[in-house]
Amino acid sequence: GNSVTQMEGPVTLSEEAFLTINCTYTATGYPSLFWYVQYPGEGLQLLLKATKADDKGSNKGFEATYRKETTSFHLEKGSVQVSDSAVYFCALRDSGGSNYKLTFGKGTLLTVNP
Amino acid sequence: DSGVTQTPKHLITATGQRVTLRCSPRSGDLSVYWYQQSLDQGLQFLIQYYNGEERAKGNILERFSAQQFPDLHSELNLSSLELGDSALYFCASSVTGLAGRSSYNEQFFGPGTRLTVL
Numbered sequence: 001g002n003s004v005t006q007m008e009g010p011v012t013l014s015e016e017a018f019l020t021i022n023c024t025y026t027a028t029g030y031p032s033l034f035w036y037v038q039y040p041g042e043g044l045q046l047l048l049k050a051t052k053a054d055d056k057g058s059n060k061g062f063e064a065t066y067r068k069e070t071t072s073f074h075l076e077k078g079s080v081q082v083s084d085s086a087v088y089f090c091a092l093r094d095s096g097g098s099n100y101k102l103t104f105g106k107g108t109l110l111t112v113n114p
Numbered sequence: 115d116s117g118v119t120q121t122p123k124h125l126i127t128a129t130g131q132r133v134t135l136r137c138s139p140r141s142g143d144l145s146v147y148w149y150q151q152s153l154d155q156g157l158q159f160l161i162q163y164y165n166g167e168e169r170a171k172g173n174i175l176e177r178f179s180a181q182q183f184p185d186l187h188s189e190l191n192l193s194s195l196e197l198g199d200s201a202l203y204f205c206a207s208s209v210t211g212l213a214g215r216s217s218y219n220e221q222f223f224g225p226g227t228r229l230t231v232l
Contacts, residue, residue, distance in 0.1 A: 036223075043116065043204060044223040089157065093219070100208070100219050101147065101170055104157040 002027045006090045006105035013080055013112050021075040021108050023064075023090035031092040033057075033066050033073040034102070038087040047075075047088070080112045117141065118224035120205050126230045132193040135227045139186055139207030145169070146188040147208075147221060148180055152201035163188055164210070195231045202226045 007022040025031065032051045036044040048057030053068035062077045073090060090105040117140035127133055139146050148160040150173075159172035163182035174180075177195075182188045192199060206221040 043118075043225040044206075045116070046220065046222075049220075100145070100221075101159040101162060101172055102149075102206075102221060103159070106156045 002031070002092060002094065002103045004090050004092055004103055004105035006088075006108055008106070008108070010109040010111060013110070015082055015112055015114050016079045017112075019075070019077040019080045019084075019110070021088055021090075021110070023073045023075065023105060025071050025073065025090075025092050027071075027092055027094070027103075029094065030068075031094055033064070034091040034093070035062070035064055035073070035075050036089040036091060036104075038089065038107070040086070044089065080110070082112045082114050085110055085112045116222040116224065118205060118207050118222050120203075120224040120227050122227060123225065124228050124230075126232065127195060128232055129195055129197060131195050131231075132191065133195065133229065135190040135192070135203050135205075135229070137188045137190070137205030137207075137224060139188070139205075140222055143207035143209055143222075144186065145208045145210060145219075146182055146186070147206040148174075148188070148190050149204040149206065150201050151204060151226070152198075157204075160190070192229070197231050200229055200231045202228050 003026045034049045035047040037047045048059040050057040050066035056065045064075045087107045089107045091102045119138045121136045144165045147162045151157045160174040162170040166182050177193050180190045204226045205224045208221045
């Protein structure tokens with residue numbers, strides 16, 4: 001079955017540091033890939049997505065590139081802010097059939113200190 | 115604000131009891147998904163409904179059931195509750211959830227219902 005593995009947290013950075021959160025996946029076919037963010041006490045928000053190989057998703061300074069050859073979708077940001085402190089989830093969605101469920105990684109807690 | 119609403123926000127109950135969680139999708143969305151977020155299992159897909167019909171099932175226990183009503187709101191019923199059912203339950207909605215344009219399948223999440231079983 002499908003699975004998503006993301007780096008274990010927690011990750012603690014200072015403001016303006018570079019962020020990478022690794023994500024790899026196992027899936028049949030050509031899944032769509034997502035990063036969701038969960039701020040304290042809130043639901044999940046879609047951060048960015050990519051639907052095919054070599055696509056780059058970007059939003060709010062975050063980027064991730066769909067790498068089919070390495071089955072990866074690593075999240076990066078050049079300069080993090082305190083407001084980026086949250087839990088980040090990598091997820092995939094099957095490309096075919098009628099099942100559009102999301103399969104999530106375990107989540108990575110990011111804390112950014114001033 | 116995603117446009118997906120869930121009630122109640124918090125629910126505290128005892129083992130063996132039954133509870134109902136409610137979800138109202140975004141206006142115009144036909145698909146509703148339920149997910150469970152727990153410390154040990156992470157975020158897991160439970161079940162999907164599309165326009166009133168069950169579309170897909172995930173790791174949903176037999177003690178749990180769901181339905182989607184003609185006005186498209188959905189309810190998740192949890193019965194014979196156990197301590198291990200304590201979790202955050204999220205509802206998400208999308209336009210279709212069927213094959214077609216990927217943008218129609220983007221899922222928007224509600225704020226969740228935190229269930230505590232004592």
